[in-house]
Amino acid sequence: MASKPRTLYEKIWDAHVVERQDDGTCLVYIDRHLVHEVTSPQAFEALRLSGRKVRRPDLTLAVPDHNLPTTARKAPDGSRLPIEDKQSAAQLAALERNAPSFGIDYIDAVAPEQGIVHVVGPEQGFSLPGATIVCGDSHTAAHGGIGALAFGIGTSEVEHVLATQTLLLRPSRTMEVRVEGELGPGVTPKDLILHIIGVIGTAGGTGHVIEYRGKVFERMSVEGRLTVCNMSIEGGARAGLIAPDDTVFDYLKGRPYAPEGEAWDKAVAWWRSLATDPGASFDKSVVIDAADVEPTVSWGTSPEDVVAIGGSVPSPESFADPSKQEAARKSLDYMGLAPGTPLEEVEVENIFIGSCTNSRIEDLRAAAEILKGRKKAANVRWAIAVPGSGLVKLQAEEEGLDRIFTEAGFEWREPGCSACLAMNPDKVPPGERCASTSNRNFVGRQGPGSRTHLLSPAMAAAAAVTGRLTDVRKLMSE
Numbered sequence: 081m082a083s084k085p086r087t088l089y090e091k092i093w094d095a096h097v098v099e100r101q102d103d104g105t106c107l108v109y110i111d112r113h114l115v116h117e118v119t120s121p122q123a124f125e126a127l128r129l130s131g132r133k134v135r136r137p138d139l140t141l142a143v144p145d146h147n148l149p150t151t152a153r154k155a156p157d158g159s160r161l162p163i164e165d166k167q168s169a170a171q172l173a174a175l176e177r178n179a180p181s182f183g184i185d186y187i188d189a190v191a192p193e194q195g196i197v198h199v200v201g202p203e204q205g206f207s208l209p210g211a212t213i214v215c216g217d218s219h220t221a222a223h224g225g226i227g228a229l230a231f232g233i234g235t236s237e238v239e240h241v242l243a244t245q246t247l248l249l250r251p252s253r254t255m256e257v258r259v260e261g262e263l264g265p266g267v268t269p270k271d272l273i274l275h276i277i278g279v280i281g282t283a284g285g286t287g288h289v290i291e292y293r294g295k296v297f298e299r300m301s302v303e304g305r306l307t308v309c310n311m312s313i314e315g316g317a318r319a320g321l322i323a324p325d326d327t328v329f330d331y332l333k334g335r336p337y338a339p340e341g342e343a344w345d346k347a348v349a350w351w352r353s354l355a356t357d358p359g360a361s362f363d364k365s366v367v368i369d370a371a372d373v374e375p376t377v378s379w380g381t382s383p384e385d386v387v388a389i390g391g392s393v394p395s396p397e398s399f400a401d402p403s404k405q406e407a408a409r410k411s412l413d414y415m416g417l418a419p420g421t422p423l424e425e426v427e428v429e430n431i432f433i434g435s436c437t438n439s440r441i442e443d444l445r446a447a448a449e450i451l452k453g454r455k456k457a458a459n460v461r462w463a464i465a466v467p468g469s470g471l472v473k474l475q476a477e478e479e480g481l482d483r484i485f486t487e488a489g490f491e492w493r494e495p496g497c498s499a500c501l502a503m504n505p506d507k508v509p510p511g512e513r514c515a516s517t518s519n520r521n522f523v524g525r526q527g528p529g530s531r532t533h534l535l536s537p538a539m540a541a542a543a544a545v546t547g548r549l550t551d552v553r554k555l556m557s558e
């Protein structure tokens with residue numbers, strides 16, 4: 081008898097259920113566990129107190145990212161520079177101590193492989209298609225870009241995974257976001273995911289795992305897929321994923337943690353079988369026309385507050401829902417924006433190109449393409465480019481991108497979360513705006529009183545050049 085057609089998510093889920101309980105809760109096997117300094121100290125401490133070991137240190141990888149300053153980490157004599165913030169220093173020291181004492185691979189703050197955990201996982205071939213991947217971090221969804229079921233967990237779950245390599249979970253509902261047609265010139269994966277969140281809202285994916293489907297994703301690079309899946313959490317979803325294909329296999333082959341030889345061939349055969357079966361059904365389906373997607377920017381304090389760059393700041397009254405009207409009023413007040421202002425008239429003083437959403441080599445290339453031979457505008461006070469990992473940084477330097485950034489007036493930094501969130505010295509001052517390639521525009525996200533406009537790397541570069549939010553297509557060469 082033919083088995084019931086299943087979705088990509090259902091196939092990965094079924095392959096990892098160890099035990100199903102009567103109430104529907106499942107004990108699920110976890111293939112890969114990424115660990116960073118912010119959400120792991122208490123988990124390791126709890127293991128220590130209960131005298132437990134890490135069940136599978138070989139499936140666990142630790143890397144510092146959130147609290148590290150992105151300025152030089154070594155003095156000219158080669159010695160390590162101290163971390164000034166006490167709490168950051170304590171968390172970083174704890175990870176540096178915990179990883180080796182529990183037998184876990186640790187990428188040191190000054191290693192060339194160091195970077196943002198969600199950039200490092202795929203780059204090292206640690207994150208694999210068809211795998212269940214967790215990290216004490218909400219943007220773990222990013223790894224769905226290579227066809228993994230990846231999601232963020234809390235610190236008590238980090239402890240549970242460290243101790244048992246499993247998690248107790250309830251299955252999610254399935255949601256398809258199907259994009260039809262092709263993206264226009266100057267329209268990037270970041271614009272697409274901002275547009276999608278604008279359509280579905282920040283609660284649109286609640287309780288669901290999203291599968292992104294359509295030719296646009298089949299043609300998209302791994303970097304672009306990671307960007308899209310990264311922001312699934314901002315659409316409320318538990319995770320987001322894209323069927324793994326040759327683009328992904330070519331990207332992963334030969335990476336340090338990827339399987340080799342026969343194990344690789346076996347893995348690829350299984351990965352190929354994971355694509356959603358014809359006739360499989362989703363609990364929810366959203367169809368997007370790629371032709372409707374323009375370079376997109378956020379105007380408010382929620383990732384669903386987005387508009388095409390040619391548009392204007394909306395008026396609160398334009399929303400049907402009274403609670404949304406109230407939220408928009410508060411957002412506009414915080415953002416210092418008046419309804420009806422064309423987005424292209426909004427001046428920005430800060431530019432941040434980085435974060436786990438947009439700090440990979442393609443992102444830096446896209447920004448450099450616009451910056452080449454140009455300089456940042458006089459009103460742009462601070463512009464930083466922060467590669468997602470040391471390897472991305474090296475690659476960019478080999479391509480001469482660092483020079484393009486610095487000649488345009490950008491600072492070229494060491495890898496880390498940086499100005500994505502105010503947990504390290506990179507902060508946007510109160511009342512100032514930042515054109516930012518990160519994923520969250522929450523109140524105070526980039527520093528107390530900071531005002532964030534989310535956009536793509538090319539759009540951030542365009543804003544740097546003109547000093548205001550700008551349609552990048554006006555700066556693109558033929």
Ligand SMILES: CC(C)[C@H](C(=O)O)[C@@H](O)C(=O)O
Nearest residue numbers: 118119146216217218219501
């Ligand atoms: C610090 C960490 C727990 C947090 C997250 O869970 O996502 C951070 O990475 C973020 O982006 O807000």
Ligand code: SF4
Nearest residue numbers: 219435436497500501
């Ligand atoms: S870059 Fe930003 S979103 Fe990504 S893990 Fe770091 S703080 Fe979170």
